[in-house]
Amino acid sequence: MTYRVGIINVTGFAGMEAARLLWSHPSAQLVAATGRSLAGKKLREAFPHLAVYRDLVIGDEIEDDVDIVMSALPTAASAEACAPWVRKGIPTIDIAADFRLRDPGAYEEWFGQPHPAPDLLEQAVYGLPELNRDRIKAAKLVANPGCYPATSLLALAPAMAEGLIEDSVVVDAKSGVSGAGRGTGGGFAYADVNEDVSAYKIANHNHQPEIAQELGALREGPQPRVTFVPHLVPMTRGIHATCYAPLRRDVSRDEVFRLYRDFYGDAPFTAVVESPPHTKHTLGNNMCLVHPVVDERNGMLVVAGVLDNLVKGAAGQAIENMNLMLGLPQDAGLNIPAVFP
């Protein structure tokens, strides 16, 4: 059987990446895609790299019968677009941030507006299969993780779940520009970004509460303190999160590796690697590479995590969630090499 997939807002980077990845999926097919500014155009005319889609036309609304819906609209608009599908009982994946924070007050604090569909929050499942596989399988509404939280959580989860680290972590993240979306305004011109590194929204990015919430859910007690600083680096794709947490006890490198490998067990897309990982080794595929280091001199755990922000950090993760929600093999359509060099 081939499942029929609809993408709301195929014209952003996450939406078009979902279309790219779905092309090769053995059991799912993109049958409808919206994008108001380009409605009426063929997908292949709007986006030459998707020329394999010979006939698909971008629409205003999803009018076809679909088995599952993914929304890649901006925050708030996404919740509004998702709500009717959820209410109709169609499995829905929100790639935006609307259903990630469980507390509507926190949403209002960080996003500056009341939540557009607070009644749906309770049934939303945070879509990181390494932490929530079974709940995702049963969910009708999945909140796809943010790209920074996905990287940070996969880097820190085993240590936090095992009580290895203090409740105070620093996440220093470096991202390529595609994480900011397709807009070209304010600082994303080539001449500004090239040969430059800078931080932004220092300790004030709305991915911070998402990291804290999900780390906190890994064990008893209040949410940990998370100091999160994102940086823009001159590349298109990729996130490198370097995470720092004081160790609560002495631990050897081997023990940490064992703990990490046990934690991820048979998870198909998170690998614990022996040397500092390169974002480039995940370009275009759904892998997250995690590398823990014990800084014995200072009693600190340092974990480097990398992924492609548009794949495991967005569209690939959404398809992995789709697979689970539809009862397909978790890695269907995603078990592919990265593009290197």
Place this chain on the structure above:
Amino acid sequence: MTYRVGIINVTGFAGMEAARLLWSHPSAQLVAATGRSLAGKKLREAFPHLAVYRDLVIGDEIEDDVDIVMSALPTAASAEACAPWVRKGIPTIDIAADFRLRDPGAYEEWFGQPHPAPDLLEQAVYGLPELNRDRIKAAKLVANPGCYPATSLLALAPAMAEGLIEDSVVVDAKSGVSGAGRGTGGGFAYADVNEDVSAYKIANHNHQPEIAQELGALREGPQPRVTFVPHLVPMTRGIHATCYAPLRRDVSRDEVFRLYRDFYGDAPFTAVVESPPHTKHTLGNNMCLVHPVVDERNGMLVVAGVLDNLVKGAAGQAIENMNLMLGLPQDAGLNIPAVFP
């Protein structure tokens, strides 16, 4: 049926790209791969982006039964490695330059040494399916085109075949650094390449005779004059060839487009596009995009052609040739979107 493929020298960029692309092939499987410097290592350990190959070990020699062999060795070494397979009757594709020039004298002139296997030259078929599909289907030894010639020929072939242009063409090509292979010496360090453009081997690159030979084969008469200048630009993948040829008669834009589209007909991997093509729109897939422009003021035909030098310019082309040699659909395993952005 699944065909068994061997790659000689999987450790260069072309070889590892062939491994990447073969992974998703529906009817062929990489079963043996050599690479002396890394022999004994698992492919996934040598190249983290190929971690999907869980067990394949890099060998010294291809010892398995294989149905087809691709060599991505350097020039001269490649001919030596190919020869025994050809003589055994195993279909063989040389991704290096050894079997491209039909004249062993030209080989010696441009490569500075006698041809290592001149007796095989006669049966070698130049592996550009847009020009030679039927001959490739019947070949036992295919000379995979160089990345610059592939781009240039696809940009100029229709005009040359139809007698639209003079026998004197300029090809100005811009290439990402992966075309130079995995070596890090002499000018390929990041600090040298970044924020730089420079030409090299001006009018003296050994892809020049290859372009002239194959353009010449498109019509009666002696080989055309080809002034070929390659440039290095700061990117990893991609070639942009801008080709200039004086028109022999007045011609309209529409007529040129019609001629180009007729010429390529149902070729699956060369598209004639309406606006200047971007190398980035072919990153990671097997497409060549061609855009002809009539410069009426000067009676000049200008054609821009782009492709990914590691795919349609090397490994993807090799797989397309493999498909034809094995009687598979020409686009098997290659009909995929590009990776953008």
Place this chain on the structure above:
Amino acid sequence: MTYRVGIINVTGFAGMEAARLLWSHPSAQLVAATGRSLAGKKLREAFPHLAVYRDLVIGDEIEDDVDIVMSALPTAASAEACAPWVRKGIPTIDIAADFRLRDPGAYEEWFGQPHPAPDLLEQAVYGLPELNRDRIKAAKLVANPGCYPATSLLALAPAMAEGLIEDSVVVDAKSGVSGAGRGTGGGFAYADVNEDVSAYKIANHNHQPEIAQELGALREGPQPRVTFVPHLVPMTRGIHATCYAPLRRDVSRDEVFRLYRDFYGDAPFTAVVESPPHTKHTLGNNMCLVHPVVDERNGMLVVAGVLDNLVKGAAGQAIENMNLMLGLPQDAGLNIPAVFP
């Protein structure tokens, strides 16, 4: 004596680069700078890299007494802003394109509007000192060359002036994005430009008539045919023009070098170099490097020329012209190393 300089539109790349270079000038000082969108702001607040200007405030108009004015406004607006200064007898340099084409009809054809100040065209001198030094010294209005024409003319002028080449040339130019100015719209976002090469305005860029006009002025007869194709490459600064022209007679490499070196004689900023030049070797300084090659097989002259589009291609050239107009040493303030790597 210190001359007082005013810059109209300091907020574009050319204007701010003029400010950067003037800082180190021994005999000239930036005393007034306009830029309407940022009027009222200190230069150092608007542009952190110019923090050395502790007190200069961006104004609406140049109200100070100035000895010379440079305009870096967009086309048409620039002519309007320059005209009053020229009429007052203040030496004026137009960095925009308004006074480059001598024929107002050609201006209208290529820029799509009537010339804003046709009465001033006659007195405008084309500001390329390698060709027009004495006339620049006597001028009150100098048309600063376009970045592409500056590179192309310096690459081709000796051969054209000596009658070495045919009247039919191809100029294939590769430019960093800063040539397009500070705008971030339409294709200049990092995610679009990075890992991409593409041509634009193929054989239809308004620098083409400028190249043809000035090449034509080097010898008797009608303007030569110029096929000009600009390309965008992923870097911020730098132009590489590769120029192709059929030779009218046999000529040796040595003769060509002698001819080029004689032609440039003691010109301080154009060097004839022995190997293919790198744009990076001119980053931030006023040099143009030129490298001629005789393609004997095809009877073609190939010349590679490089410069920094914001310096010798814009602001540095303007200061060189300023020096000549004010009777200062031609290289005052400009005799500096490039920034490498």
Place this chain on the structure above:
Amino acid sequence: MTYRVGIINVTGFAGMEAARLLWSHPSAQLVAATGRSLAGKKLREAFPHLAVYRDLVIGDEIEDDVDIVMSALPTAASAEACAPWVRKGIPTIDIAADFRLRDPGAYEEWFGQPHPAPDLLEQAVYGLPELNRDRIKAAKLVANPGCYPATSLLALAPAMAEGLIEDSVVVDAKSGVSGAGRGTGGGFAYADVNEDVSAYKIANHNHQPEIAQELGALREGPQPRVTFVPHLVPMTRGIHATCYAPLRRDVSRDEVFRLYRDFYGDAPFTAVVESPPHTKHTLGNNMCLVHPVVDERNGMLVVAGVLDNLVKGAAGQAIENMNLMLGLPQDAGLNIPAVFP
């Protein structure tokens, strides 16, 4: 008076950058430069960007009379080359790491060999003028800071000196590749670095003890714990250090800014800025930009510091030290704009 400067090993990035900057120095002149692999060549032939040096020839040894010597040799070789000059009483600046750690035991631990000239350690002054101006003025041997420590110390010094933060800091640093020197081996090829971020020597880089030593020297008590993780990002120049330290008491943004601004007072090259700084705003000049942020939610001080690793992180710093040692104005030859974009 013009002081005569000698550079030992002008052929590395730091050495050639010193040559670039010295060119514009009003009171100092480069008169001798060594570089064994290129000895006998003119500087301008070896390095086209330094073509302004028309006659200087690279030598084997400094044979001229010089007033001051800078060594940019690799570690250990540098101490050996500096020692004779120090012993002769010639002011000497070691741009390498040999005289930075005061404890020869620490040197042996981190550099894997005994110190080559332990008897000189006592007189060596750590050459960061923001901390040690008066001692540098009186020194005969200055240890020029490492690029990472320079950035980190300038970001953290005011807070550490004032007792604002705990004795446990995290420094997450992002560097362009030129910090690794001119070598092209192991991971610095363009195809490896482009579109990639990765950490290296996690919590094990030999700049870590340098940071700890100099932070410790700012107040009573043992050295603080420093977890230092460097990252390679795809750019040529620039360092961004993001520093994290738990606050020992509540403090407002205003108080922190006041404290930082008081601390740096009239230091000419460290500026406390109001928004997250960009490495690109310091490209080519000697500025360090520092931006402190109070993360109130977590009681953490975050400070972003940026500089050009080859200027304030190496050669510019050396010239600033030279100025102090020779009694020149501290900013002589260094008060220049950055190159942007």
